[in-house]
Amino acid sequence: MTLPFGPSPGEHVESLQGAIERIVFHNPENGWTVLRLSVSGEREPTTVVGSLAGIRAGETLRLEGKFLNDPKFGRQFRAHSFQTVAPSTLTGIERYLASGMIRGVGGEMAKRIVEVFGLETLDVIERSPERLTEVSGIGRKRSADIRKAWDEQRGIRELMVFLQSHGVQTGHAVKIYKRYGSDALAVVREDPFRLATDVFGIGFKTADRIAFALGLPADAPRRLEAGLLHALAEASDRGHLYLPKERLFSDAALLLGGTDPELLARALGEISADGRAVAEPKKESSPGGAVGETAVYLATLHAAETGLAERLRKLLLGPPPPRPLDIDPERALAWLGARQGIELAEQQREAIRRGLASQLLVITGGPGTGKTTLVRGLVSILTKKGMKIALAAPTGRAAKRLSEATGAEASTLHRLLEFDPRLRQFQRGPDLPLEAEITIVDEASMIDAQLAFALARALPPRGRLILVGDVDQLPSVGPGSVLGDLIRSAAVDVVRLTEIFRQAEKSAIVVNAHRINRGEMPLSAPAGSDFFIIERRDPEEILQMVMQLVAERIPASFGFDPFTEIQVLAPMNRGLLGTERLNAELRARLNPHGAQIERGGRALRVGDKVMQIRNNYDLEVWNGDLGRIFAVDDEESKVTVSFDNREVEYDLATLDELQLAYACTIHKAQGSEYPCVVVPLHSQHHLLLQRNLLYTALTRARKLAVLVGEPRALAAAVANRRSEPRFSRLAERLRG
Secondary structure: OOOOOOOOOOOEEEEEEEEEEEEEEEOOOEEEEEEEEEOOOOOOOOOEEEEEEOOOOOEEEEEEEEEEEEOEEOOOOOEEEEEEEEEHHHHHHHHHHOOOOOOOOHHHHHHHHHHHHHHHHHHHHHHHHHHHHHHHOOOHHHHHHHHHHHHHHHHHHHHHHHHHHHHOOOOHHHHHEEEEEEEEEEEHHHHOOOHHHHOOOHHHHHHHHHHHHHOOOOOOHHHHHHHHHHHHHHHHOOOOOEEHHHHHHHHHHHHHOOOOOOHHHHHHHHHHHHHEEEEEEEEOOEEOOOOOOOEEEEHHHHHOOOOOOHHHHHHHHHHOOOOOOOOOOHHHHHHHHHOOOOOHHHHHHHHHHHHHHEEEEEEEEOOOOOOHHHHHHHHHHHHHHHOOOOEEOOHHHHHHHHHHHHHOOOHHHHHHHEEEEOOOOOOOOOOOOOOEEEEEOOHHHHOOHHHHHHHHHHHOOOOOOEEEEEEOOOOOOOOOOHHHHHHHOOOOEEEEEOOOOOOHHHOHHHHHHHHHHOOOOOOOOOOOOEEEEOOOOOHHHHHHHHHHHHHHHHHHHHOOOOOOOEEEEEEEOOOOOHHHHHHHHHHHOOOOOOEEEEEEEEEEEEOOOEOOOEEEEEOEEEEOEEEEEEEEEEEOEEEEEEEOOOEEOOOOOHHHEEEOOOOOEEEHHHHOEEEEEEEOHHHHHHHHHHHHHHHHHHHOOEEEEEEEEOHHHHHHHOOOOOOOOOOOHHHHHHHH
């Protein structure tokens, strides 16, 4: 396969063949690989560099390219093209089988198979797999499993050959094959743009490259429609529920390399007519848009926004519940103080009164303002009166905190709504509503429009809903800004808690979080406090200080465990102080050795702290969930991760949903709390230095927060209250 950076015309081409001894580095985004190749007749392995996606240690490669002398790394072979060849030696066959490509065959099993069949091993697996039972330890079932895995790998390999022949990196071939099975190659040939919507991690540009290689014209209707849908999907990833039509056309034209607006209008008409998108005119002006603009939604997001608005309006305007709350608020408040020992401030008492009267109530406030205490009081009163209550939160950790605070059972929203991973839908809905008379949801700032719609449609016809959260935090990771929109609509009953309690005032974390929220610089507290600012200006110095704090100083001074109790939060992924570099450095310090599984140059090690980076409904793990790697099985290409004492098994196709989490972005930390938080800040983060980002980071810390970095970066974050408004019409639908 010729690679995109092939030799120049007339350039001398050299050939090289050998077995891959090990993969030193692999970039899954572009396939760039550095490997060591064992070449017959050579005493030392040869270093090979190039875009060599889809290869494994143990495979034999035939490469074309040129030897170069790199000034830093010495002699290496720069590959312009390559193809895999069946190994021809016993050692090569054994290493090939043990490379992990065939699930169930590891080093020891590969050795036994080769001892029995010798140079005929691969031919036996291909043509007479039933003979594998001649090998000690292989029965009929395992023989069938090996043959199935072999056939699957052949399908994957054919797919890789096709992708590579069209200059496309092949790291996602396993996932494509898992999605479409034996039809994978036919699907990719027929409609490559399906990959962008069906397969996680494959975007429009990759699909477009395949379509171009297959000869699809730049102005083909299919391509324009896919470009519009991808632009809308990217907008939803940034939190938008829709895009104004002109903005959509502009984004799509940039993606498509420019195109005629009339052709885009025609494509928009097609995706609107067949139900993939909704183009909705606008008659009145509102924040975020001009008079008369047309809003273009993905159909699923339009259904979520309109459905949520309709359900909430019915809740607000419908008849009172069939069982009115026969509770005297003042007597209930007196009972709380006398019998439960819960003393409330006036704002909290007002929230209790509203909670006993409102069909739909929003309670918002910053740290230390008593949200948890008043929810505990409200639950105590309602439980005393025998009301059916459901308590929930978006994440498992938030649900656990809610349960601990109230003494009542709380669950995640997915569990409350009984998500069925097989059907990929919630079982609770209009036909099977929740049995609770009152549903209370904590950390409501994390709820996106789609999850909010699922919750609203599961409420009983005249049930009550109370949402509790901090509207000044970052909005949800998913599309929409539900909590903020409900408050802005002025159609919903809202209690805003502003008073900081005396106990909370002793916490410099709480005091400084409120200072930041008001646009004031935080103050470094004296020794023995729970908040510190450590000034460092050079990025490398900041990095080294973070390493020292996490690995040595904080554990020694405060006793926090660096794996389970300390979390590094960074504004972004890339750069010297991004999560990628921080994770590499922290793992080298905290977990340098141990059994690991390596695929494509990316290693996951037993003991590693990892995060799930997308909702996986089959495994029932959600975007942002933190876990520790409990075990790796190189033979089966599996990793077992422990999430809050629940073990989850990942296979080869889902491994890229895990990333190291010694450090994570502040966005990913929403809804979580950690005993200790360390936040590096530098002007290289300038694009994301925003007040609500810093405020959210600081409020994740329960006992200790440390900011490390440049004073000017800290000042820039505090001063910058600008953030991109999210395109949503939920507030005006509620008002309407």
